[in-house]
Amino acid sequence: MAEGQSGRGGVAVRLALLGGFAARDGAGRDTAIGSRKAQALLAYLALSLGRPQPRASLRQALSELRRVLPERDPPLPRAQRDSVRLDPDAVEADAATLERRLGTVPAAIRNERSGSP
Secondary structure (H helix, E strand, C coil), X not given: CCCCCCCCCCCCEEEECCCCCEEXXXXXXXCCCCCHHHHHHHHHHHXXXXXXXXXXXXXXXXXHHHHHCCCCCCCCCEECCCEEECCCCCEEEHHHHHHHHHXXXXXXXXXXXXXXX
């Protein structure tokens, strides 16, 4: 496997979605994803990790993502006949981490902070 590529196991891609888009491989090196459409697709898939999404009209963005993301088995993103998804064990996104952590805050504390009863 070539340098910068990741096999099975471990985070292959880290995404910063809060405050601007940035993608890094598992070793922390910047990954250039040039088109906004491909960036948006990757962000969308990262926020719905593991859940298949409809594949129609995404061919060009999928092609760019396959070209710039680390090679791995299964591939990132994983496209099937009618859907596309990311392996939740292979991608880490700051917004998804924040969402997951907020979900672990007890409801009483969340409600107190938001002013809800």
